[in-house]
Each structure stands twice: as C-alpha cells, then as structure tokens.
Amino acid sequence: MSLERNSPRSERRTPSLSHRDYRTIRKIGEGTFSEVMKVQSLRDGKHYACKTMKQPIESDKDTGTLSLICELMEMNIYEFIKGTVRCVCCVEVLHTEVNVSCVPPPGRQCPLAESKVKHYMFQLCRSLDHMHSHGIFHRDVKPENILIKNDVLKLADFGSCRSIFSRPPHTEYISTRWYRAPECLLTDGHYSQKMDVWSAGCVFFEILSLSPLFPGRNELDQVNKIHDVLGTPDITLLQKFKQSRAMRFDFPPRKGCGISHLIPQCSAAALSLLHLMLTYDPEERISARAALQHPCFRDLRMSERKAASLRKAIGAVEGESSGIPASVDQLWRIARQGRRQHLKHAGDPFSRRNASHFPLELPKLNVVVPTPSIPYPVSSFPALTGSHRGSLPAISKKCHPRLTKPKEEPHRFKSYYMPPLERRPDEC
Numbered sequence: 493m494s495l496e497r498n499s500p501r502s503e504r505r506t507p508s509l510s511h512r513d514y515r516t517i518r519k520i521g522e523g524t525f526s527e528v529m530k531v532q533s534l535r536d537g538k539h540y541a542c543k544t545m546k547q548p549i550e551s552d553k554d555t556g557t558l559s560l561i562c563e564l565m566e567m568n569i570y571e572f573i574k575g576t577v578r579c580v581c582c583v584e585v586l587h588t589e590v591n592v593s594c595v596p597p598p599g600r601q602c603p604l605a606e607s608k609v610k611h612y613m614f615q616l617c618r619s620l621d622h623m624h625s626h627g628i629f630h631r632d633v634k635p636e637n638i639l640i641k642n643d644v645l646k647l648a649d650f651g652s653c654r655s656i657f658s659r660p661p662h663t664e665y666i667s668t669r670w671y672r673a674p675e676c677l678l679t680d681g682h683y684s685q686k687m688d689v690w691s692a693g694c695v696f697f698e699i700l701s702l703s704p705l706f707p708g709r710n711e712l713d714q715v716n717k718i719h720d721v722l723g724t725p726d727i728t729l730l731q732k733f734k735q736s737r738a739m740r741f742d743f744p745p746r747k748g749c750g751i752s753h754l755i756p757q758c759s760a761a762a763l764s765l766l767h768l769m770l771t772y773d774p775e776e777r778i779s780a781r782a783a784l785q786h787p788c789f790r791d792l793r794m795s796e797r798k799a800a801s802l803r804k805a806i807g808a809v810e811g812e813s814s815g816i817p818a819s820v821d822q823l824w825r826i827a828r829q830g831r832r833q834h835l836k837h838a839g840d841p842f843s844r845r846n847a848s849h850f851p852l853e854l855p856k857l858n859v860v861v862p863t864p865s866i867p868y869p870v871s872s873f874p875a876l877t878g879s880h881r882g883s884l885p886a887i888s889k890k891c892h893p894r895l896t897k898p899k900e901e902p903h904r905f906k907s908y909y910m911p912p913l914e915r916r917p918d919e920c
C-alpha cells in the first residue's frame with residue numbers, strides 16, 4: 493500500500509484514489525485511533541478494509557482525514573476465540589451460526605485442536621521473527637491485533653512499533669495490560685523485542701484455553717496475576733529490575749500454580765514452548781526465531797520443507813505438462829484435499845499414487861512492516877484519499893497526533909500513550 497499526499501505534485505506521479513473510488517458497505521471494527529469499514533472498490537469490484545483515522549490532520553498545507561485501504565480480513569483472533577462473526581447490519585459480533593439478528597454471542601464452546609493452534613502460533617512467531625530481524629518490534633501484540641482469514645494469520649496495527657536499535661528507556665506505558673511483559677511492568681521503560689514474545693505467549697495460552705492468562709485489573713493486579721501462575725522470580729532478577737525503576741516494589745517470595753495446571757490437556761511440546769515464551773527474565777526468554785525451531789513446530793517445519801521441494805520439482809517440470817498448479821494457493825488447495833502428487837516421473841507429476849502422503853503446504857504469512865519512505869500522508873479530501881500499488885498489506889499505520897508534527901518524526905514514539913485493555917470480566 494502506499495498513500496499519497498494529495499497535492500498536485502503527487503497527483504502527477506500516481507493517480508490518487510479518492511472516496512469516490514470506493515463504496516462503503518459497513519463498519520467492521522473500531523479501535524482507539526480508527527474506525528474500520530468494509531468497502532468495495534469501484535475500479536476492480538473487490539472488497540477492502542478501509543481504516544480511517546479519528547484524528548483529523550491539520551497542517552499549514554493540507555487538512556483532512558487519513559484513510560488506509562488494506563486487504564480485508566475475516567475477523568480478529570479475539571472474535572475468533574469467541575466464536576463470533578460480525579453481524580451483516582452493524583458492528584456487533586455474533587456467533588458464527590447467527591447472521592441476521594443481533595444477539596449476544598454465546599462464545600466458543602469447544603477448544604481448538606492443538607494442531608490448529610500450533611499452526612497459528614507458527615505463523616505468529618514467524619511474523620515476529622520477520623519484524624525483529626528487520627529491526628522493528630511491535631509492542632502491542634494481542635488477539636485484537638491479529639487478523640485471520642482462511643486460517644492465515646496477519647499481524648496488524650503497527651501504530652506502536654519501535655526500532656530495536658533505539659536505546660532504552662522507552663515509553664513506559666506501552667502494550668495492552670493483559671499482554672504486558674514483566675519488564676514493561678517493573679522497569680522504567682527497559683524492555684526490548686522480547687516483550688513481543690511474552691505477549692505472543694499470552695496469546696498462545698488464550699487460543700489454547702479460550703480465556704486470557706493474566707487478566708489484571710490494574711498494574712499491580714497484573715503483576716500479582718503473573719506471580720499467581722509463575723511464582724515470584726529469583727531475587728537477583730527483581731534486583732536487576734529494581735535498578736531501573738524509580739518506584740520501590742517488594743514481592744514476598746511465593747510459588748505459582750504453574751501453567752500446566754491451567755491447561756492439563758496441553759501436549760508436553762506445546763507446554764515447553766509456552767514456558768519458554770513466558771519466561772520472566774527477558775534475557776532468558778526464547779526469541780521468536782528460536783521459537784520457530786522448537787520441537788512444537790517440528791511437523792509444520794517438515795511440511796514446509798516437503799512443500800518447498802515439491803514447488804521446486806514443479807518448477808522444474810512446469811511447462812512440460814498441462815494442468816500443473818502454478819501458484820502456492822493451488823498447491824495449498826491440493827494439499828488440503830489430501831491428494832498426493834508424486835513427482836517420481838517428471839512427465840507425470842500428478843499421478844495419484846501414495847495419495848495420503850501429500851506434503852502439507854502452509855499458507856504464507858504476509859507481514860508488512862511500515863514503509864519508512866511514506867513521510868506524512870496527508871489528504872485534502874475530507875473523507876478518504878489513498879492509493880495502492882500491487883499487493884495490499886495486512887496492516888496499516890495508526891493515526892496519531894504526531895501526524896500533525898512531521899518535524900518530530902524521529903521522536904514520535906516517545907510520546908506514545910497506549911490505553912489499557914478494558915474488557916469486562918464476563919468477556920474473558
């Protein structure tokens with residue numbers, strides 16, 4: 493995606509899109525900073541998500557509202573966990589089986605199969621690894637910011653992300669409370685990309701158990717909830733945290749009930765990864781990259797490797813035989829149907845022998861990092877101005893007062909305020 497400043501100069505470079513190019517269908521989401529609508533492009537007839545920032549942009553040259561056109565996803569993981577879909581007539585979320593009238597969602601009754609949860613977590617860890625290896629950390633990983641469509645997960649809402657090379661102390665009050673790592677709670681901004689892994693661990697637990705792991709009511713309760721499960725950490729770690737905390741804190745040593753106690757049906761491999769992601773000390777906590785190599789994801793890695801060699805083999809014979817699937821999507825569909833396509837004979841790559849062993853192709857996780865080359869897209873249209881080229885990203889940048897102060901770009905994260913998650917206890 494790219495957005496253009498709606499000035500005569502940029503219009504000369506790329507034809508810019510306006511609100512007249514989209515038909516609004518309905519509202520599909522709302523966050524602190526934006527409202528998200530389902531829209532239809534009048535150019536290609538396709539549906540998109542249009543995220544419009546609540547904060548209008550006012551500057552000397554341009555004023556207006558910033559809207560971003562993104563790929564339309566089905567729902568977020570919070571809605572998914574609740575077993576809900578959006579109502580066709582309003583933004584209320586409904587149970588999957590109800591689609592015409594607004595009734596309270598009864599919530600998902602059955603836990604998801606662990607293989608499915610692993611598949612989701614593999615994608616989430618991969619998205620984090622991708623970000624971290626490109627020098628960015630997200631700082632607000634939570635179910636509401638993970639979008640899903642056809643079992644493909646996309647990490648959204650990069651409005652809080654920060655460079656991993658920036659020096660602490662960072663902004664203290666960051667990330668949503670329930671998913672906030674101990675170092676964010678107990679230090680004055682001395683955290684790093686490992687905080688994303690903690691949050692992802694909390695999401696992992698929540699998808700497995702269908703309820704949040706640490707639903708703290710306030711900061712102190714949040715720390716207590718963590719200690720209830722994990723116990724108080726080693727005194728040396730608390731001392732280390734204390735060095736970067738102006739406020740005093742003391743926690744009498746106690747043992748936690750343990751994560752396994754809360755999810756007794758969980759496999760040893762998944763539990764082991766959960767423990768590593770929810771390690772109190774960020775220095776000891778597993779990285780996103782190492783998590784991808786954990787035995788918990790062994791089957792998924794093997795499937796990917798097989799699929800990669802299959803793609804390679806197909807590439808080698810492509811053109812020699814008609815009916816060969818050209819895209820990964822097609823391969824994925826074939827894999828899902830369980831059709832084994834054996835490539836022993838290059839001329840006959842899709843014979844039906846050994847049909848049960850077709851390697852499972854994982855859908856690709858598309859993670860889009862914010863484009864630093866977009867300075868401060870400003871629109872003179874009151875409603876919407878945007879344009880896109882090529883494939884659309886899953887996420888969009890967040891509108892923020894900083895948009896009105898382009899000159900402060902290098903320091904824009906410093907003043908960031910992340911409101912706490914205030915789900916009601918009955919929504920857990």
Ligand SMILES: Nc1ncnc2c1ncn2[C@@H]1O[C@H](COP(=O)(O)OP(=O)(O)OP(=O)(O)O)[C@@H](O)[C@H]1O
Nearest residue numbers: 521522523524525526528541563564565568636649
């Ligand atoms: N591309 C999309 N496709 C479908 N739904 C989306 C899309 N982008 C956002 N949404 C929905 O809109 C909600 C709000 O979007 P988003 O989190 O980006 O807004 P925000 O204002 O940045 O929120 P926050 O309060 O987390 O800062 C999401 O939780 C999701 O349900």
